[in-house]
Amino acid sequence: MKAWTIKEPGNRSKLTLTDKEIPKPKNEELLIEVHYAGINRLDIETRENTSLTKPYPILGVEVSGIVKENNSNNKALNPGTWVTGLVKNGGYAEYAIIPASRAIVLSKNLTLREGAAIPEVFLTAYQTMYWLGDLKKEETILIHAGASGVGTAAIQMAKKLSNAKIIVTAGSQEKLDFCRQLGADITINYKQEKFDEVILQKTGNYGVDVILDFIGANYWQKNMNSAAVNARWILIGLLGGAKVEHINLNEFLAKCISLKGTLLTPRSDEYKADLVSAFQKNVIPYFASGEIKPIIHDVFSFEDLPKAHKAMEDNENVGRLLVNIK
Amino acid sequence: MKAWTIKEPGNRSKLTLTDKEIPKPKNEELLIEVHYAGINRLDIETRENTSLTKPYPILGVEVSGIVKENNSNNKALNPGTWVTGLVKNGGYAEYAIIPASRAIVLSKNLTLREGAAIPEVFLTAYQTMYWLGDLKKEETILIHAGASGVGTAAIQMAKKLSNAKIIVTAGSQEKLDFCRQLGADITINYKQEKFDEVILQKTGNYGVDVILDFIGANYWQKNMNSAAVNARWILIGLLGGAKVEHINLNEFLAKCISLKGTLLTPRSDEYKADLVSAFQKNVIPYFASGEIKPIIHDVFSFEDLPKAHKAMEDNENVGRLLVNIK
Numbered sequence: 001m002k003a004w005t006i007k008e009p010g011n012r013s014k015l016t017l018t019d020k021e022i023p024k025p026k027n028e029e030l031l032i033e034v035h036y037a038g039i040n041r042l043d044i045e046t047r048e049n050t051s052l053t054k055p056y057p058i059l060g061v062e063v064s065g066i067v068k069e070n071n072s073n074n075k076a077l078n079p080g081t082w083v084t085g086l087v088k089n090g091g092y093a094e095y096a097i098i099p100a101s102r103a104i105v106l107s108k109n110l111t112l113r114e115g116a117a118i119p120e121v122f123l124t125a126y127q128t129m130y131w132l133g134d135l136k137k138e139e140t141i142l143i144h145a146g147a148s149g150v151g152t153a154a155i156q157m158a159k160k161l162s163n164a165k166i167i168v169t170a171g172s173q174e175k176l177d178f179c180r181q182l183g184a185d186i187t188i189n190y191k192q193e194k195f196d197e198v199i200l201q202k203t204g205n206y207g208v209d210v211i212l213d214f215i216g217a218n219y220w221q222k223n224m225n226s227a228a229v230n231a232r233w234i235l236i237g238l239l240g241g242a243k244v245e246h247i248n249l250n251e252f253l254a255k256c257i258s259l260k261g262t263l264l265t266p267r268s269d270e271y272k273a274d275l276v277s278a279f280q281k282n283v284i285p286y287f288a289s290g291e292i293k294p295i296i297h298d299v300f301s302f303e304d305l306p307k308a309h310k311a312m313e314d315n316e317n318v319g320r321l322l323v324n325i326k
Numbered sequence: 327m328k329a330w331t332i333k334e335p336g337n338r339s340k341l342t343l344t345d346k347e348i349p350k351p352k353n354e355e356l357l358i359e360v361h362y363a364g365i366n367r368l369d370i371e372t373r374e375n376t377s378l379t380k381p382y383p384i385l386g387v388e389v390s391g392i393v394k395e396n397n398s399n400n401k402a403l404n405p406g407t408w409v410t411g412l413v414k415n416g417g418y419a420e421y422a423i424i425p426a427s428r429a430i431v432l433s434k435n436l437t438l439r440e441g442a443a444i445p446e447v448f449l450t451a452y453q454t455m456y457w458l459g460d461l462k463k464e465e466t467i468l469i470h471a472g473a474s475g476v477g478t479a480a481i482q483m484a485k486k487l488s489n490a491k492i493i494v495t496a497g498s499q500e501k502l503d504f505c506r507q508l509g510a511d512i513t514i515n516y517k518q519e520k521f522d523e524v525i526l527q528k529t530g531n532y533g534v535d536v537i538l539d540f541i542g543a544n545y546w547q548k549n550m551n552s553a554a555v556n557a558r559w560i561l562i563g564l565l566g567g568a569k570v571e572h573i574n575l576n577e578f579l580a581k582c583i584s585l586k587g588t589l590l591t592p593r594s595d596e597y598k599a600d601l602v603s604a605f606q607k608n609v610i611p612y613f614a615s616g617e618i619k620p621i622i623h624d625v626f627s628f629e630d631l632p633k634a635h636k637a638m639e640d641n642e643n644v645g646r647l648l649v650n651i652k
Contacts, residue, residue: 132584216575235578242576249542250568252561252587258458259585261578 003058003093004305009050012306012313020058022095029088030077030098031069036116036299037091038062039308039321040149041237042265047309058090061265064106064115065096065326072100082106084115086123086272092305094325101273104280107288117294117320118287121149123272124264125157126279128212128234132260135232139209140165142199142226143184144219147175147318150236152182152295154212159183160286167208169195178318182295196225207231217241227257235261295319329384329419330631335376338632338639346384348421355414356403356424357395362442362625363417364388365634365647366475367563368591373635384416387591390432390441391422391652398426408432410441412449412598418631420651427599430606433614443620443646444613447475449598450590451483452605454538454560458586461558465535466491468525468552469510470545473501473644476562478508478621480538485509486612493534495521504644508621522551533557543567553583561587621645 003020025031037060046052046059064084070077077083077100084104088097106115128150129135141158145151146168158164159182167186168179176187186202188195199208207228213219218240227233251257264272286292297317300308302325311321329346351357363386372378372385390410396403403409403426410430414423432441454476455461467484471477472494484490485508493512494505502513512528514521525534533554539545544566553559577583590598612618623643626634628651637647 235575238575238579242574244573244575245571247570247573248568249561249564249570249587252585253564253589254587256586256588256593258587259578260582261575261580261584262582263579267582 001094002302003090004060005058005090006047006052006056008056009048009052011048012309014047015059015306015309017303017305020093023089023097025069025071025097028072028100030067030071030083030100030103032063032065032083032087032096032098033068033326034063034065034091034094034096035112035326036064036322036324037093038116038120038149039312039323040120041312043092044309044312058093060087060091060093060096062086062116062119063091063096063098064112066112067103068095070100074100076105077103082112082115084119085276086119092323099269099273101269102276104276104284107284109290110287110294113296113299113322113324114294116322117149117296120264121320122153122157122283122294123275123279124236125150125154125212126283127264127275128236128262129154129158129210130161131275132234132262133210133212133232135162135164135210137162138164140167140203140206140228141210141212142167142169142195142208142223143212144169145214145239146170146179146184146187148214149295149317149320150212150214151179152319155179155182155184156292157283157286160291161282167199167202175318194222196222199226210234212236215240217244220244220247224251224257227255229255231255231257233257233259235259236263297321299324327420328628329416330386331384331416332373332378332382334382335374335378337374338635340373341385341632341635343629343631346419349415349423351395351397351423354398354426356393356397356409356426356429358389358391358409358413358422358424359394359652360389360391360417360420360422361438361652362390362648362650363419364442364446365638365649366446367638369418370635370638384419386413386417386419386422388412388442388445389417389422389424390438392438393429394421396426400426402431403429408438408441410438410445411602412445418649425595425599427595428602430602430610433610435616436613436620439622439625439648439650440620442648443475443622446590447646448479448483448609448620449601449605450562451476451480451538452609453590453601454562454588455480455484455536456487457601458560458588459536459538459558461488461490461536463488464490466493466529466532466554467536467538468493468495468521468534468549469538470495471540471565472496472505472510472513474540475621475643475646476538476540477505478645481505481508481510482618483609486617487608493525493528501644520548522548525552536560538562541566543570546570546573550577550583553581555581557581557583559583559585561585562589623647625650
């Protein structure tokens with residue numbers, strides 16, 4: 001089968017389309033004929049990871065496609081079923097393995113194209129907002145990078161599942177307008193305004209109960225200023241750097257703030273299976289009814305995968321970037 | 327009634343024993359004839375707090391004593407009942423008010439002297455280990471200042487309620503030996519050893535699932551090094567300073583660490599009532615059976631309250647410091 005790997009760690013020019021053996025599903029695994037794969041920032045980090053050694057892996061962490069072999073007892077996953085999910089091996093390939101416990105069966109109104117836009121970003125947003133952030137009905141949430149894949153997923157769930165008051169940041173009016181269409185209540189262009197000042201002013205100095213922070217160091221003090229008493233501040237990315245100078249722990253005590261770092265990919269298989277199970281139960285019905293939608297920015301051909309990586313690096317997408325494999 | 331307040335914010339010489347009106351309990355409150363009051367570090371912080379304005383408050387946050395008036399419908403709190411609890415107004419006084427919802431009825435085997443040693447430190451240790459730290463059976467917990475009031479409470483509960491593997495730090499062999507008697511498994515003299523190195527060595531590089539951190543800045547990097555994957559790091563004091571010069575957020579993500587700042591005193595009445603209710607149910611039975619004991623270092627006469635403050639400032643106590651009022 002055709003699959004994208006790397007010649008060596010580095011920039012886009014290191015991506016290489018090669019021939020690989022079709023993987024064999026073990027017990028409790030599915031073999032999937034891949035139709036679409038999602039592009040994630042993590043794939044770029046993997047591509048650049050100089051600690052990788054040969055043989056280099058197939059890149060990609062999520063796919064949609066059709067079950068070809070079902071090595072589990074779950075008959076709902078028999079061959080022919082349309083599924084999406086986080087893969088075991090690489091996803092940028094004509095075939096991939098998904099553990100049966102983390103396959104998401106697509107509701108009938110969703111296409112395979114739409115399905116590929118769901119797993120990584122919706123599961124990450126669900127995990128961070130609910131399992132770690134403990135977002136409660138009507139609470140206020142600050143979602144940075146509102147137009148990103150995780151951002152657009154988070155806005156929709158926070159509105160539909162929790163009727164939250166949603167504050168987003170993004171870097172263009174077009175992105176902010178789109179976030180507002182999805183359910184954002186307050187939109188802030190971080191290039192033009194200090195988001196902490198806007199938040200304190202618009203919430204009557206209350207601040208926000210939950211923060212989804214993909215940025216890290218650059219936003220440290222502004223996030224701290226924006227946090228309400230008992231805030232849950234979930235750190236899921238470091239696009240703005242990892243190193244913070246001069247922090248004051250008093251602020252954590254005085255406002256009883258919880259700062260929680262998290263990544264989804266390194267979690268255990270059991271954790272991911274439990275997450276998929278909760279997501280199937282609590283969120284998939286909103287997809288079936290059309291109240292929540294996968295947001296797709298662009299779909300590239302399989303051969304154009306390097307262009308898809310460039311689009312993610314350029315950071316101009318509103319929603320997901322995908323590649324079409326079949 | 328006699329009560330200790332301050333002439334102005336400052337050192338122990340500012341403490342002054344004055345005459346005050348006996349407080350009147352409102353609806354759902356109890357009037358307590360105070361027998362013992364606990365000394366807490368918070369009282370010293372209040373004494374020194376230059377943002378206080380006149381009239382200065384009666385100091386003290388917890389007492390044991392006998393109910394004189396019960397303005398609630400809870401007949402278990404009728405006059406004559408022996409109780410302990412966190413007060414509404416000051417506790418260094420002949421009478422004090424406790425909301426009925428946070429009165430802890432003493433089990434029959436406990437004296438009023440023992441009772442005064444329970445509320446602040448046991449509730450703080452319970453809240454931080456279980457509500458915030460989510461300590462599970464057989465997990466590993468690092469308790470700094472193991473011989474302190476909260477430390478001695480935490481060691482006993484972690485052992486009896488959770489059979490945890492308990493690692494403590496303290497600054498003398500005498501304190502460490504006492505912690506071991508209470509149930510500590512690994513004891514570290516922070517003056518002689520680097521606690522993070524000892525922990526990684528003794529846990530086979532696993533680290534600790536929960537950290538009770540009273541220290542803050544001075545221990546920042548060592549705590550980070552000691553944290554296991556998915557660690558809950560509860561920050562409840564800043565004896566070692568609040569300002570950290572450099573932090574690396576990558577460490578929070580890579581190990582999925584949660585850092586939670588907390589204080590008990592500023593929490594809402596409802597929060598404290600819920601905490602007392604959980605504590606009554608889950609911990610008081612261990613006091614009744616004698617498996618968990620209040621740890622008292624010294625009891626001062628009411629007139630000697632400045633000496634009790636000195637003892638706390640000198641940091642030589644193993645367990646609680648109390649004053650005897652009646």
